[in-house]
Amino acid sequence: MLEKSWKKTKGKDIQCTLCSQFCELSAVGNSLGKCGVRKNEDGFLVSLIENKIVSYNVDPIEKKPLYHFLPNTPIFSVGSMGCNFDCAWCQNSSTAHPQNQEEAKQGSVVDANTIINTSIQNHCKSIAFTYNEPTIFFDLMLECAVEAKEKDIKSVIVSNGYQSPQTLKTLLPFIDAANIDLKSFDNKTYQKYCGANLKPVLQNIKEIAKSNTWLEITTLLIPSINDNKNELKQLAHFIANEVGTHVPWHVSAFYPSRNMMHLPPTSKESLQEAYEIGKTAGLEYVYVGNIQNKNETQCPHCRHILVTRNGYHTKIQDGFEGTCPNCETKIPGVWV
Numbered sequence: 546m547l548e549k550s551w552k553k554t555k556g557k558d559i560q561c562t563l564c565s566q567f568c569e570l571s572a573v574g575n576s577l578g579k580c581g582v583r584k585n586e587d588g589f590l591v592s593l594i595e596n597k598i599v600s601y602n603v604d605p606i607e608k609k610p611l612y613h614f615l616p617n618t619p620i621f622s623v624g625s626m627g628c629n630f631d632c633a634w635c636q637n638s639s640t641a642h643p644q645n646q647e648e649a650k651q652g653s654v655v656d657a658n659t660i661i662n663t664s665i666q667n668h669c670k671s672i673a674f675t676y677n678e679p680t681i682f683f684d685l686m687l688e689c690a691v692e693a694k695e696k697d698i699k700s701v702i703v704s705n706g707y708q709s710p711q712t713l714k715t716l717l718p719f720i721d722a723a724n725i726d727l728k729s730f731d732n733k734t735y736q737k738y739c740g741a742n743l744k745p746v747l748q749n750i751k752e753i754a755k756s757n758t759w760l761e762i763t764t765l766l767i768p769s770i771n772d773n774k775n776e777l778k779q780l781a782h783f784i785a786n787e788v789g790t791h792v793p794w795h796v797s798a799f800y801p802s803r804n805m806m807h808l809p810p811t812s813k814e815s816l817q818e819a820y821e822i823g824k825t826a827g828l829e830y831v832y833v834g835n836i837q838n839k840n841e842t843q844c845p846h847c848r849h850i851l852v853t854r855n856g857y858h859t860k861i862q863d864g865f866e867g868t869c870p871n872c873e874t875k876i877p878g879v880w881v
């Protein structure tokens with residue numbers, strides 16, 4: 546089942562092909578990839594975190610955020626060490642960016658069965674691969690997603706969308722829903738603040754939209770970094786024109802973190818402006834999140850209110866199971 550995610554290049558040098566960083570890993574000094582957890586060991590790729598997780602929790606699914614996928618249900622969430630991005634505002638940097646190899650190796654060894662059984666014991670209908678970038682623990686994630694499918698447990702990724710094309714192709718048939726971060730619409734921002742490029746993310750978002758995996762997109766709105774109107778207009782038009790007006794866009798509030806402690810939190814006005822930009826671009830479902838607020842899902846046809854949320858308290862209106870009870874418009878998503 547598992548496909549080899551690296552190849553030999555010259556002598557004992559290798560290239561990792563798991564994500565779109567495509568790190569060249571020299572045999573000299575047993576070099577590490579950008580994720581800090583995959584390395585060349587004597588001509589072979591090894592993972593320092595194989596089958597280890599450092600974080601697990603039962604979360605409301607709205608926290609991922611997913612609003613059109615099994616709303617108001619708990620989701621068993623797991624994460625490991627390491628990340629293939631280096632975001633200056635990372636809120637999980639203690640796990641995403643281990644200081645050294647010993648730190649990267651911490652965590653508890655688990656197998657897919659343990660994760661699945663724990664999610665069942667906690668009355669979860671789904672498992673989220675989240676907290677750090679799940680591509681980094683691809684083998685465990687895939688094994689888990691394959692076995693979960695057999696037990697009718699859904700699998701979710703919360704991801705930066707930087708899988709290599711081959712990795713995404715292997716993974717998608719077993720993933721039921723994805724929330725992908727679209728951090729900016731400016732490649733320079735991706736390069737300067739995340740150590741990555743925009744193009745593979747856009748490509749992967751389009752691939753996921755074409756698949757059977759339910760897709761939602763999140764943009765953390767960071768003052769002075771990615772919140773200018775023109776950029777947000779371009780981003781919203783990309784979603785509307787190349788992904789789909791039915792795809793929910795979450796505009797999420799930033800709070801000072803990591804190397805961005807000098808910036809203020811996102812203002813309510815800025816979040817509202819992004820919301821209006823999304824709606825003007827034709828997006829049917831735009832949600833403001835990561836602040837204490839109320840929001841709702843309305844039928845785009847008759848404006849009937851279908852789901853209301855107050856923080857993580859979610860209420861599904863009586864009679865709504867995916868079709869508007871007022872006008873019978875089908876609402877995209879996985880509702881039951």
Ligand code: SF4
Pocket residue numbers: 561562563564565566567568577578579580581582583584628629680681
């Ligand atoms: S997973 Fe990505 S960042 Fe890590 S070694 Fe492989 S290509 Fe590099």
